[in-house]
Amino acid sequence: MQFNLINDKKYFIIEYINNENKNSDNPLVGYREEGDSPIIKLLDNRIKFDYIPKKIHPDILAFICIIIFYPFLSPEKDITFPTKVSQKLALELRQALPKELIVKNESIDYDLQPYIGKKGSILSFGGGIDSLALFSLFPNITLVHEALLNEDNTGIKTLIQKIDEYKDCNNNRKSYIIASNSKNITDPPGWPTWIACIATSLLLCSSLGISNIVLGSSMGSLPKSFTISPWKTLFKNAVNINIVTPILGLSELALVRLIDTRLLDYAIWCNKADNNDNCNKCVKCFRRSLLVADYYNDLAILDWSGFNNYNVNRMLRKVRQTLSQNIYDRELGLSLLYLLFKHKKHLPNWIKLYLMNNDNSYNIDFLSESWYQKSLLYVPESLQNYVYNRITEKVRIMSIEEIKIFETLTKIST
Ligand SMILES: [Zn+2]
Numbered sequence: 001m002q003f004n005l006i007n008d009k010k011y012f013i014i015e016y017i018n019n020e021n022k023n024s025d026n027p028l029v030g031y032r033e034e035g036d037s038p039i040i041k042l043l044d045n046r047i048k049f050d051y052i053p054k055k056i057h058p059d060i061l062a063f064i065c066i067i068i069f070y071p072f073l074s075p076e077k078d079i080t081f082p083t084k085v086s087q088k089l090a091l092e093l094r095q096a097l098p099k100e101l102i103v104k105n106e107s108i109d110y111d112l113q114p115y116i117g118k119k120g121s122i123l124s125f126g127g128g129i130d131s132l133a134l135f136s137l138f139p140n141i142t143l144v145h146e147a148l149l150n151e152d153n154t155g156i157k158t159l160i161q162k163i164d165e166y167k168d169c170n171n172n173r174k175s176y177i178i179a180s181n182s183k184n185i186t187d188p189p190g191w192p193t194w195i196a197c198i199a200t201s202l203l204l205c206s207s208l209g210i211s212n213i214v215l216g217s218s219m220g221s222l223p224k225s226f227t228i229s230p231w232k233t234l235f236k237n238a239v240n241i242n243i244v245t246p247i248l249g250l251s252e253l254a255l256v257r258l259i260d261t262r263l264l265d266y267a268i269w270c271n272k273a274d275n276n277d278n279c280n281k282c283v284k285c286f287r288r289s290l291l292v293a294d295y296y297n298d299l300a301i302l303d304w305s306g307f308n309n310y311n312v313n314r315m316l317r318k319v320r321q322t323l324s325q326n327i328y329d330r331e332l333g334l335s336l337l338y339l340l341f342k343h344k345k346h347l348p349n350w351i352k353l354y355l356m357n358n359d360n361s362y363n364i365d366f367l368s369e370s371w372y373q374k375s376l377l378y379v380p381e382s383l384q385n386y387v388y389n390r391i392t393e394k395v396r397i398m399s400i401e402e403i404k405i406f407e408t409l410t411k412i413s414t
Contacts, residue, residue, distance in 0.1 A: 030071025084109035118209030128269035130216035133255035249375030253368035
């Protein structure tokens with residue numbers, strides 16, 4: 001297996017060649033770690049970014065190669081990277097992941113020191129509620145937003161412009177928009193691994209001295225906490241980069257309240273519409289619309305008919321099933337169930353029907369104003385004080401009683 005850097009003046013291009021598949025007409029197939037379809041096909045073996053880093057540490061470059069093409073790598077076969085990597089990285093790759101990845105001996109530089117950042121942080125920014133709330137807690141953080149090559153990114157550009165004008169930032173902070181063909185390299189479309197969402201942040205690491213890549217993962221991700229992800233350990237051990245998730249202890253209900261409404265109006269959480277904007281039809285748009293409508297208290301006047309489609313109805317069927325069995329469903333989360341019941345009388349009949357004969361046993365008002373402070377366990381020790389101070393400036397911590405209710409409902413135990 002081989003990764004090549006393609007010489008290009010305009011784009012940063014990485015090519016992946018799997019010799020076993022080189023002469024085959026069939027696309028490479030792999031397993032995706034999350035999402036609807038566990039099987040993905042590789043449609044394009046070249047990833048292309050419209051940003052060329054001034055300098056990039058060979059180990060960081062190797063990581064970009066690995067996290068993007070991981071599902072399509074063959075275990076226990078020699079890998080050659082575009083530039084020789086450190087011995088430390090080669091050792092870690094052999095041990096850390098479910099697949100044993102072996103760096104070819106000729107692709108190791110035994111004198112190369114591993115990457116060490118200068119304590120800088122960058123927010124891998126998605127443009128949705130989680131990212132915007134995180135930005136409002138840490139307004140001076142540098143952020144990088146992914147965009148799509150050759151597509152209309154007006155929504156993203158407008159949002160970033162609003163952020164750069166935001167009054168609470170210091171003037172030295174910077175935003176980057178980096179476009180790639182990530183959406184088109186696989187079928188189904190999107191990054192092949194969840195961790196690949198930090199690929200664009202990694203491009204900036206060496207130039208900016210980044211030590212922390214901050215993700216806007218919220219309470220929904222708490223049960224499948226990153227501590228169980230080998231990627232997080234691998235990054236820490238091999239390239240001294242922390243994957244930081246400071247808002248894991250905040251629910252969507254709290255997060256939406258942290259965002260300045262001047263930014264909330266420009267939030268983008270879905271790129272399914274033609275102009276790469278919210279489609280206002282899919283499950284994600286449904287959930288987000290419900291959350292924002294709750295915040296503005298204008299649920300009764302909204303037209304929900306655009307959401308009356310197969311996918312949203314399928315999700316609501318799951319809600320009905322979850323309620324009748326009185327089980328907690330991690331994917332649906334507490335906020336959705338809570339909001340559906342809170343606004344039951346204002347929702348149209350096609351939604352209401354799914355909620356009939358069930359009571360709301362989810363009394364979680366406190367989640368909109370409090371922080372599950374035990375999530376601090378998942379923040380690196382060096383950042384814990386800072387994160388604690390920033391969050392408690394805006395949100396109170398949960399009482400012991402509330403923690404008990406929350407842990408019982410979600411079956412979380414720490
Ligand atoms: Zn959508």
